[in-house]
Amino acid sequence: MFTNCSLGHCHIIVAVVLWSICVDSRKIRGISLSYKRFYRERKSFLCIDGSKMIPFDQVNDDYCDCMDGSDEPGTAACPTGRFYCTNLGYRSHYIPSSRVNDGICDCCDASDEYRSQTPCQNTCRNLGQRERAEVEGQTRVLGERLRLKQLLIEEGVLTWREKQAQLRDLQRVSDDLQTQLDDLRKEEARRKEEADALREREIGARETADNSPTSHYRPESPISVFKELDSNRDGSITVDEVQAKLSPVQDEEHALSEDEAVALLGGAHRVDLSRFEETLWTSLRTGDSVTIKGRRGVPGSLADEDPNIKAAVSAAEKASADLKRVEDAYETVYMEIRDLREKLSIDYGSEREFLFLHDQCFQLKVYEYIYELCPFSQVTQKSASGEVVSLGKWGSWAGPPENPYCQMRYESGEPCWQGPTRNTMVMLICGTETALRSVKEPSKCQYVMELQTPVSCQPALRQRGVHSEL
């Protein structure tokens, strides 16, 4: 039911009617001017599909002879036939033959009910006048609407440019940040290396000076402590090893429980060197919870000792903090670029005429509910009690191929009780102001909205085959 949108223009039918036709077609009821040539009075009539030849007096004799229904244009006899309403003064059109003499007035010139008991009035003149007046009025209004549309398109162009510029700016910022990041990463690595190298050197010096493994002055690196704790030399520290070698600071007699050991290893049962540095090493360095059995003091606190090392470590930490800050900035810019690209990737119509709807929301109250449509984003329904239900998130344009921009689909809203998720189809219709016009729920949890906007107006509202006044 949602597949057709009115484009505001219809087929244009030749509207010229001559009196002479009326005289001729008195016998041949129900045909249009263009078909008249098939019905020239002769001895016989050839069905238009060529299937059969019948005597001419069997044309419109209320019996269907031709498969294509062409012998009965003016009666209801043929199931596939059609009757032409000339509708002088209004629009001509065809009706199915089954509507001839069925007691319902279909042609405004009453020509379809020539043998029924229903009295039909010729209303074509009135209809024609009314429609012409309407068309005139609409043409005036349409001009205004198209002007508004143009403005909105221009606004859209500006917005588009703005957004593009914004994107370029962000891109530039992002590039700068990228460069900075490269430098800072190098700097951080260099500082870290320096600090590590100093420490290694110091350890080496102290090892030479003092060979005692229990020396409390012994400078220790994470690697050496790791090696010390890794009793079986398998390159990893296990819970067993932790339990064997470590004890709580306050109570050396007390053994660590398995859970405590696992916690010290950052939740793992086995850690390698790098995980060790992030987990147990940190705990040992702070020295307030556990310590290596039979040893007092905190391992690896070389920095306290040597001002050079201290300076190097602090420089490394600063480089790391600088890096983090720029990384965060880069991340933020990256997200902004992504959002903006996403917005710009939406199809806003052939002239980006729908761009102005972005970042706007429209509301309509229907009985106890307030409906809100935020184009290209989402549709919601708010109840009197304030409960907000999603009726769908932006999906896609959903009009027919020849006019995709007349319908929007919003999908995957809140699931329905015992049913699928809610979704909404938004029909775009021509109007002066941009506003929600109606909300309906034809089936449970399937909503249909009408959004009117000048942007959906088409310039082609022409005379739709209305006969000019005679």
Place this chain on the structure above:
Amino acid sequence: MAAFVVSPLKMGPLLVLWLAGCLSGTWAVDRGNFKTCDQSAFCKRQRALKPGQSPYRALLETLELTNTKLTLQLINDNNKVRLLLELYRLQGNMTRVKINELKPLKPRFEVPDVLINDPPTEPLSLLSRDENGVVLSLGADSQRLIVSAKPFRLDIMEGREVLLSLNSRGLLAFEHLRIRKDTQASQQFEIAKEDEKVEDGMWEETFKSHTDSKPNGPSSISLDFSLPGVENVYGIPEHADSLKLKATDGGDPYRLFNLDVFQYEVFNPMALYGAIPVMLSHSAQRTMGIFWLNAAETWVDISSNTGSSETPQTDVRWISESGIIDVFIMLGPTPTDVFSQYASLTGTQAFPPLSALAYHQCRWNYNDQEDVAAVDQGFDDHDIPYDFIWLDIEHTDGKRYFTWDPHKFPQPKDMLQGLLDKRRKMVTIVDPHIKVDSSYKIHNEIRSKGFYVKSKDGGDYEGWCWPGNSGYPDFTNPEMRAWWASMFAYDQYEGSMENMYTWNDMNEPSVFNGPEVTMHKDALHGNWENRDLHNLYGLYVQRATAEGLIERSGGVERPFVLARAFFAGSQRYGAVWTGDNAAEWEHLKISIPMCLSLGLVGVSFCGADVGGFFKSPSTELLVRWYQTGAYQPFFRAHAHLDTPRREPWLFGPENTALIREAVRQRYALLPYWYQLFYHAHHSGQPVMRPLWVEYPQDTATFSMDDQFLLGRDLLVHPVTEEGARGVTAYLPGKGEVWFDVHTFQKHNGAQNLYIPVTISSIPVFQRGGSIISRKARVRRSSSCMEHDPYTLFVALSPKRFAQGELYIDDGHTFNFDKQKQFIHRRFSFANNALSSRNLAPGSQFTTFSWVEKIVILGASKPSKATLKTPDGKESQLEFEFDASMSVLTLRKPGVNAGLDWTVVLQ
């Protein structure tokens, strides 16, 4: 619509909670909500009795024989309680057996308003009598009724053959009314006997959270019937089961108790919305019927010895909770005889307005006037005919029936006028539960007049239904019914017009929070408990509504009322449908046996929701359902509120075309449908018939329920299998021929015919020897086709003979009946001449319709065709002959359909 579930938004929180508990996410029926025989105290008690020695003895010395009946006392030797047996020979080959307590403590309920009159009797005569029993003559055909004294037993014989025996298995059990032993009152009486044990469930019974107070104690009745030579029994609707009833040994009996069963399952004996306690037995020799006139909860056990080497026999046992035994034994011997016999007791199918036989478009719900207008226009845009659009409960102002939602339907008369302008109609729903709301006129009037059903404590009975707290008008009260009927007057039902008709849903009645979703059995209708008359309530609702529609037109117009619950006699008041089915292939299939079963017991105007009510059908299922529904009597599409839209044009142009074609076939065939309904109304013959009805000796047809006949002349085998590439139809009748109505191809009878099918196929065959009238000019609605000409399809038998009928009247008034304003013609083809003659010389009606075309199937090529009219004029008709199919088409005879004429082929 209906069944008791709706979105949480539409109900009070209390109910939602309760429903959530009930539903818990499954699609199938919740069997735990409904009683098994074991959970129904009287059924359990009765079923515990085993066949054997009956304690009942006929006291022959009490026998009295009058002109109209025989009376005789029976005594239960165990407790000495006496019963009174009354035997009647009824006109039309029926026997009535009535058994009541000789002196009940208080009167027991006897079902009123079901029989159309006191059935006329014929005298019985005593043939012989001795101490063992008596033999009575049943008039013609050497039929005798034998009353055996000890144990009591009745046998109906014809010649040396036993047709049917009562109490032959000794299962007659009549629980007499008694004083409760543990009360003070009982001490003053000395009637309590040693053998009367007080069992659980006699004086009180609890099911789930509901307690039934049973102030009258045990009161159930039971009787068994044996049918020697019978292997097939049918009827006792409503069950979602096969046409041929199954033996119930080892399972539950078939249950008759009007219930709103949420998401019912197919192929089981559970009770559904309606109950007609009529069973037909059939064998190649004879068809008979048993009509158990009791409106209380009833269970029917069937056992059969089929398959064993002895003579086949079917045993049936009826058990009811209260009332009396009142059985009509319809002795046939043909199916047609049984239909006439039953019709003479309970009346015939109401003759519907012609338009009601056309297509109905329904949905829960068409949301507002705009929606109605758009759907109406959709039919015209897609050139699909329809006659009725329906409005379900949401059209009302807060589920207050007889009102309109002021926002959605502010101008109902404008809407109805719009439909009237297109010669179409509307149905609005009016359910029998009334919102308890002191600002609601209908409620206030019913309350102030004291018309509500009362609870056991004497206050107005209240229960939950669509509007929330609701009262239930006592439709068993004639004053209530008269008042209800008056509410349909145009000045009472505001916004109604003459093209608006009525739908009574939920008339079991449905009580969401009641035991088994219905009314408490101890609720009171005047002096009677709901227990006594439960199954009758729905009939009264439909009756009062139908009477209202008749009254509003001053008695001129025929009503159309659809109801979900029904009882024996409901056929007199309108149409029924098979309730809240589901969009499943099984449900499409079961629609055939369900409607066939109803047709056998008088209710011809039956249909199933096309497309299925619950769930959403696949496109293929929807198309197949339209194709099947187009050939079933009541043709209405319907859908649950929670399902996506499914108007015929929403599934692409190809499927729209398929549905259009199915609906158009229906419309073209309306003259035949109308004639069949006239017959159903006139003589009680079903419209939709199992094959065995017309071919009673053809045993191959006895359990067939995937195909059916419409009248005698059309055989329909709808495609009800998913992805079907072919169906095998059985064409009955040795020596007969059948013509495919679409291709005119001729097939021999008495064969299984494989028919390759596509998605557009609807296999339908016309019987050779018949003449069927169609209207080929299908229009927007049936009214638009009123004056259109007819095409006669003459299907010749192998002996080049054919016969048919045509019935015409104004299509909507009682003038056909009151003023004999109708045309009834007989068409006969014999000796190469087709003639039309008057079947009803006393009638008078003028039609504009004429005969446009005559198509003769199985014909040979004539040299000329001459039309002769009574004024002596003769004219030559043009014709075409298709030699490949032997089809002769006579062009435009042009004679008025009400006149005599003859066409002679030379």
